[in-house]
Amino acid sequence: MLYLIGLGLGDAKDITVKGLEVVRRCSRVYLEAYTSVLTVGKEALEEFYGRKLVVADREEVEQEADNILKDADISDVAFLVVGDPFGATTHSDLVLRATKLGIPYRVIHNASIMNAVGCCGLQLYKFGETVSIVFWTDTWRPESFFDKVKKNRQNGMHTLCLLELFLLPTDIKVKEQSLENLIKGRKIYEPPRYMSVNQAAQQLLEIVQNQRIRGEEPAVTEETLCVGLARVGADDQKIAAGTLRQMCTVDLGEPLHSLIITGGSIHPMEMEMLSLFSIPENSSESQSINGL
Amino acid sequence: MLYLIGLGLGDAKDITVKGLEVVRRCSRVYLEAYTSVLTVGKEALEEFYGRKLVVADREEVEQEADNILKDADISDVAFLVVGDPFGATTHSDLVLRATKLGIPYRVIHNASIMNAVGCCGLQLYKFGETVSIVFWTDTWRPESFFDKVKKNRQNGMHTLCLLELFLLPTDIKVKEQSLENLIKGRKIYEPPRYMSVNQAAQQLLEIVQNQRIRGEEPAVTEETLCVGLARVGADDQKIAAGTLRQMCTVDLGEPLHSLIITGGSIHPMEMEMLSLFSIPENSSESQSINGL
Numbered sequence: 001m002l003y004l005i006g007l008g009l010g011d012a013k014d015i016t017v018k019g020l021e022v023v024r025r026c027s028r029v030y031l032e033a034y035t036s037v038l039t040v041g042k043e044a045l046e047e048f049y050g051r052k053l054v055v056a057d058r059e060e061v062e063q064e065a066d067n068i069l070k071d072a073d074i075s076d077v078a079f080l081v082v083g084d085p086f087g088a089t090t091h092s093d094l095v096l097r098a099t100k101l102g103i104p105y106r107v108i109h110n111a112s113i114m115n116a117v118g119c120c121g122l123q124l125y126k127f128g129e130t131v132s133i134v135f136w137t138d139t140w141r142p143e144s145f146f147d148k149v150k151k152n153r154q155n156g157m158h159t160l161c162l163l164e165l166f167l168l169p170t171d172i173k174v175k176e177q178s179l180e181n182l183i184k185g186r187k188i189y190e191p192p193r194y195m196s197v198n199q200a201a202q203q204l205l206e207i208v209q210n211q212r213i214r215g216e217e218p219a220v221t222e223e224t225l226c227v228g229l230a231r232v233g234a235d236d237q238k239i240a241a242g243t244l245r246q247m248c249t250v251d252l253g254e255p256l257h258s259l260i261i262t263g264g265s266i267h268p269m270e271m272e273m274l275s276l277f278s279i280p281e282n283s284s285e286s287q288s289i290n291g292l
Numbered sequence: 293m294l295y296l297i298g299l300g301l302g303d304a305k306d307i308t309v310k311g312l313e314v315v316r317r318c319s320r321v322y323l324e325a326y327t328s329v330l331t332v333g334k335e336a337l338e339e340f341y342g343r344k345l346v347v348a349d350r351e352e353v354e355q356e357a358d359n360i361l362k363d364a365d366i367s368d369v370a371f372l373v374v375g376d377p378f379g380a381t382t383h384s385d386l387v388l389r390a391t392k393l394g395i396p397y398r399v400i401h402n403a404s405i406m407n408a409v410g411c412c413g414l415q416l417y418k419f420g421e422t423v424s425i426v427f428w429t430d431t432w433r434p435e436s437f438f439d440k441v442k443k444n445r446q447n448g449m450h451t452l453c454l455l456e457l458f459l460l461p462t463d464i465k466v467k468e469q470s471l472e473n474l475i476k477g478r479k480i481y482e483p484p485r486y487m488s489v490n491q492a493a494q495q496l497l498e499i500v501q502n503q504r505i506r507g508e509e510p511a512v513t514e515e516t517l518c519v520g521l522a523r524v525g526a527d528d529q530k531i532a533a534g535t536l537r538q539m540c541t542v543d544l545g546e547p548l549h550s551l552i553i554t555g556g557s558i559h560p561m562e563m564e565m566l567s568l569f570s571i572p573e574n575s576s577e578s579q580s581i582n583g584l
Contacts, residue, residue, distance in 0.1 A: 008308060009401060016402070017312060018305040084403060086410030088417065092565045095413075099568060107411050109301060109403030109525050110308070111376060114416050116401045118378030121387075124406050125380065125422035129449055132417075151447050157421055233401050273384045276391060 002069060002098045003078045004085035006110025009233030011040045012048035019108045023049050026078040030068055034058040035089040036082040036113075036165070036256065039234045045080075053080070065097045072103045087112025088130070088162055113258055116232045117160055120239050121273020126263060128157030133200045133259070134164040135193070143207050149261055150219035161259040163195035194255040197228035197240075201247035201259065208244075220244060220261060227260040227274065228252050242279035250279055294361060294390045295370045296377035298402025301525030303332045304340035311400045315341050318370040322360055326350040327381040328374040328405075328457070328548065331526045337372075345372070357389045364395045379404030380422070380454055405550055408524045409452055412531050413565020418555060420449030425492045425551070426456040427485070435499050442511035445556055453551040455487035486547040489520035489532075493539035493551065500536075512536060512553060519552040519566065520544050534571035542571055 003022050008014030015023070023029055031042060031053040038045070046053050056068065056079070068079065085091050085107050098105050118124045129152060131145040145161075152159045204220065211218040222245040230238040230252035240250045247259065266274075295314050300306030307315070315321055323334060323345040330337070338345050348360065348371070360371065377383050377399055390397050410416045421444060423437040437453075444451045496512065503510040514537040522530040522544035532542045539551065558566075 006403065010310070013310040013313070014308050014401075016300060016306050016308050018302070020309060021305070084407050084410065086413075086416065087407055090410060090413070090415060090561075090565075092413050092561050096561075096564055096568075107525075109306075109408045109411070111298065111401030111403060112407050112416075114410075115376050115379055115404050115407035118376065118382060118406075119399050119401070121378075121382070121384050123382060124378065124404075125424075125454075128420050129447070130417035155421070155443050155447075162417075233399075269382075269384050269388075272388055273382075276388075 001076050002072045002094070002103050002105040003076065003108060004091055004095070004105065005078055005080050005108045006084040006087070006112065007038060007045075007080055007082050008110040009038070009083060009113065009116055010231075011038055011234065012045050014038070014110070014233065015049075016108060016110060019110070020049065022076070022108060023051055023078050023080070025076060026051075027071070027075040028054065028068075029078045030054045030056040030080065032056055032061065032079060032081045032091070034061075038082055039231060061091075061094060065094055066101075068094070069098055069101055069103055072098065073101070083112035084110050084114070087114050111233060113162065113232060113256075114160070117229060117258060117260060119232065119237075120227045120229060120241070120260065120277060122158050122227065122260060122262065122270050123267065126157055127160055128152030128155060128263070130160045130162060132162045132164065133195060133203060135195060135199075136203060143210070146204075146207050146211075146219075153219045153261070153264055156263045156265045158263040159261040161200060161261065163197070163200050163257050163259065165194035165256060195257065196255070197230070197247050197252050197257045197259050198249065200257070201226070201228075201244055204244060204261075205248065225262045225266070225274070227262070227277070229258045229260070230254065231256065232258065239277040240279050241274040241277040246279050293368050294364045294386070294395050294397040295368065295400060296383055296387070296397065297370055297372050297400040298376040298379070298404065299330060299337075299372055299374050300402040301330070301375060301405065301408055302523075303330055303526065304337050306330070306402065306525065307341075308400060308402060311402070312341065314368070314400060315343055315370050315372070317368060318343075319363070319367040320346065320360075321370045321372065322346045322348040324348055324353065324371060324373045324383070326353075330374055331523060353383075353386065357386055358393075360386070361390055361393055361395055364390065365393070375404035376402050376406070379406050403525060405454065405524060405548075406452070409521060409550060409552060411524065411529075412519045412521060412533070412552065412569060414450050414519065414552060414554065414562050415559065418448070418450055419452055420444030420447060420555070422452045422454060424454045424456065425487060425495060427487060427491075428495060435502065438496075438499050438503075438511075441553055445511045445553070448555045448557045450555040451553045453492060453553065455489070455492050455549050455551065457486035457548060487549065488547070489522070489539050489544050489549045489551050490541065492549070493518070493520075493536055496536060496553075497540065517554040517558070517566070519554070519569070521550045521552070522546070523548065524550065531569040532571050533566040533569040538571050 005019040297311040
């Protein structure tokens, strides 16, 4: 049996009791290490689970899935995923490969950023399509995700923006190649980086300005109410509600960050919840949301 | 401290290790028993947690929240919620009440139907606004949710339909009054009921027919690809992919059920995953999705 097990969002103890039992009895345990990370590293997980983990990077899962699935028809193999196995990133490829090999599989769910963002008080059922915001380069500055934000806002829906990350915890090597090195066939590992709410907000404001220059009416402005979230589910999680302008300077600390662009029509109960996380008046930006 | 703890979707062991540790050391533990249920009842939870649970119905949580929060500033109180505390139903009211009383709170997240539906292979980020389908009565036959499905489909997004439930497990009494009894002030508890995928699909088809009668072009037809899900996260979960017509007769067994109306443009990987759950040709409906 192949078990796809969600680890949740915080630390080692966010695994479910059922998930932990399975991890402890599987013959091999893989840790998916290329889409997200917990606040603790591989060693802490190994210590708590009482099992050695094999770190599986993107290359391995995509190109050597058969190694992961080896003997999974006669023994139990666990594939651990931060969040939920079918959260922001799906692991359909591994499931399909297993099914073709006649290997049964089972999913043990957990919280993912896709549902845990509800903790800010915005109602999950009012979220529209989720978008990803990636780092711009000199030559690649995609704005297309902004159309989805626009559509969501036109329909009164909130937008969860997942912010790009290439993370390198002390014990997990995430391989990410630069375009230049890729073209030249050089295998060089780039330093880790993650996008902060500040960076995402600045990029969004640049798009807003570009749209104004082109004479378009931007669906989002400097005053649009947003929510920045950091380390959701961890002991030191931080949530800040304020304008997009405020999101450029708010200090949410360490990764991982996510950003929500609200959908315009906000329920009084949502607004009351957001007020718990309102950026204070005396913060570096004076444009705080007095309405909250 | 007030702890809002998600129990996940299956049985007692779907609580997280962190959640279980908190439950075992809280001075009082409440079980929210009006929005969803696990596949096991209160006794099974009490046995596994090693704690007595106080069942809190909607009336109690809304009108006697202060009892729940009593002494939570000097001791730890747990409020257990099936799924995630900020999933399909938010518990913002309790959080706001606690905050006003100066009681700190913490959320321990878990899987909810809002993210666990990803197990069918449809990509979560492509879901639009979530809708609720309620039981029609002779006098109340709301169709307004259908506009949201239409908007989602126009934008290529899938729609998760949450199906109404009034459940009465052996040990949890869910109070639900009929309109007639409510008007007459009689406190009589109605029998439990939950909406099946079959009932939801039949209701949807009736709306489609009504729209045709009114000369409107329905956004959904008998042939629209849908996914029925039952007992997501439980050992015996069932998923069936097929046309809306097929959803009228597919047998998914016991509650809880959910229905997804796909968004039209389906990624090949999504389609390949759905094919794992395709309703077989020889089922009672011959209109199976051959394309899958």
